[in-house]
Amino acid sequence: MSEESAAGIHDLAVIGGGVNGCGVARDAAGRGARVLLLERGDLAQGTSSASTKLIHGGLRYLEHGEFALVRESLIERERLWTIAPHIIHPMRFVLPWTKGLRPRWLLRLGLFLYDHIGGRHALPATEAIDLRRHPAGLALKPGFGPAYGYSDAWVDDARLVLLNARDAADRGADVQTRTHVERLERVGDHWRITARGAGGETCLFRARAVVNAAGPAVLDLLDRAGCRSARHMRLVRGSHIVVPRLFDHDFAYFFQLPDGRIFFAIPYERAFTLIGTTDRDHRDGVDPVTASAEEIAYLCEGANRYFVRAITPTDVVWSYAGVRPLIDDGSNRPEAATRGYRLELDEAGGQAPLLSVFGGKITTYRHLAAGAVDQLQPYLPALSGGDWTARAPLPGGDFPKTGLAAVIDRLAGDYPFLAPATVDRIARAYGTQAWDWLGAATDRTGLGADFGHGLTEAEVRHMMVREWARTSADILWRRSKLGLRLDAAQVARLDQWLEEQA
Template identity: 55%
Template structure:
């Protein structure tokens, strides 16, 4: 660990999920001296276990959360422009079941969804005749009508990493595999203890502290001697990934008789992602896993709509995460708000804690959080993130297709699948990996099919990757496409290269 004991930080952010990463980026860009500390890898928990959507939250309209939906819809456009390589428009097909929601109610909801916020890049909703539309071919014959509307897709884990990359390039210090072991408030700031994964400890000082620990927000407050004024409701959301169920590029939204919804989304070219469940979780566990009951629920929902049944035996991968919903005391999880609340404590040594939130509104949350903190620190810099691309997103007119085609022309000897993956993952920064390479042989050793030495070196040097799991399941989803022992093979390679000090 770098010796930081003599450094006075304006702001220490604890938590390397999407909210912490967004706050660190925003604050660094305003000229504050920032440290972000994460006890494990970036996006290791909640922020890599989402349904991968940037969306307004169509069903939140039923709870009359118009303000949240408007805010999320506006952010949808902002993120599409800021990161066209890891976000892209997606059309959703919602088969209509009049027994659950009447046609007029769905039409009214979609009208509001289309018009609550400015919509420049996404087409409006429409009715579909499934007997004539390609989306109907994968569904059972009983589903005759559907509504189609727009939202967007995001690579959630990469969104976190790119925010941290930008934060670091603007002067922030980012420490992963480093735990915050204590935080003591003094008259003029905070004394903060850190311990890295090698057991090395250090103490540093900060003028302000931000608690962006997600599911652990309340326990972190208690550890610092504070009494939380709000609570989070821990909800386990689980997803399954199965071989591709349909050939087109649209997603489905399925309405269940229990009034919950499940998405079926094209995923990683060869697969379909199905989720999510909502199950109350009692403990702040670091690792959570899908239950057999959740798998059965998702398979049964998909089978209710698709012509071909979906069974647990088809599941190639599953993932689960704890969503820390701001507890608004609604009995039904489906009616619990997905909005966030910022709890600010103290002025001389401020502590700001983040309760709730969703990935779509992370940038707005960060903007609000930093605005409140900087005022207490006597710092006054304007908002800036709404107009700034994320690393790799600086392509003309946010036109990914044009950028991708240009890249392919420049590297004609490269496999198209490799060019496509690198373009989506790194955007314009894939040139740091490709350089002037005429063919894939120039990228160094092919460690695993489609994974070359130069990319691994880049991930370690610039994106805090340390282990095979970091590389194959968070910085990418290559693990889905490789043999079962790929993680072990890559860890062995890293150990041999002395790139994985914890092997």
């Protein structure tokens, strides 16, 4: 058994290494708190890496009356693009009008509100387009004409989580992955946390306050803390599929279906199209979560209503699913359940507070985190100052939000031996921190072993040392999406190399 927090007591323990937990850890560490972050698996292993990869207001939430949530999300959209221009970039969406579904006046009204309630500044406004003469119409079946183009943003969701954790650690936070919290106990003015480490060892920690950011397991963690909440959660599974690309342009699509649901088709990793999402109530376990055969078929059928190039489940090169921990607001349909969030404080007479995060969406994580730390400030004297994360770049994002092309050009000039696709991928993952691990290399041999498709020993070591990577899944599906490209022999070689480093 390890010694109980040998270095003393933490101001704040954050439990959950998803986007909300890492956002809270970053904010609190930047305000001077001594922060501990505990995650039972890998960072972003659950819901936070299983999104549709969008920073968006949620156009469809308007028809459910979620005006405040949409406004908050749209304000955050440009803030996040500003602080992370390497992993977030604008994307233009095409919304075709489909006869017999939502009327054109309703689409126009929704898009007018979308443009104006969130303080849009740098992103282009909505425009009416004719798919018979627009590049996005070429991939669609005949019969589509009137449509609308509007703006949102794309994000590498897993790397957004990692960068928040990295910045938290750079500001003094202790980030411990593969550490499962088994019990929390109030002992006087602090919490005593019992956890199980990756090797099965018992780990004990102390903290003056705890943030429960366990996502789908938020109520389970409350049980382990001996606390109760009157709030009910609704677990909704969202599944996605990835297929070889269905179109040769950079526009994304927002499609309607006859059952009232919507789905997106998004350019993905240069050679693929990402299609999703579903909304199904989830009553099974949350580890692991997979897309069902029914959901995969549903997404294929939805795509086939619109695209010239038909797809079947056999065309799916990858599928993934995540469980969204939504607040149960009594909605009849899972897609109508609120995507808003609530922060619930259990303060036990003013000592050892426990703040639980219910609900939320990736676009609002930063604002949620600021609100959570603000709420804890009266209990933690170490915290000082107010909301600071809206202006401070995430690691590698210290360049103008429209400056990614210049970063790519500079990287290509400094490392001419790298393939253009590899330069593009590296710039979009690491931004200005790419030079930290590329270093003084003058050819590929200077980066060590080559595992294929531009993944080198130097990059993998960087992921292990600076990004908490341990397995090939961590490297190929969360730190990158090279799992879509490496073949079985290349993955086996990477696994062997990782085993040799252990």
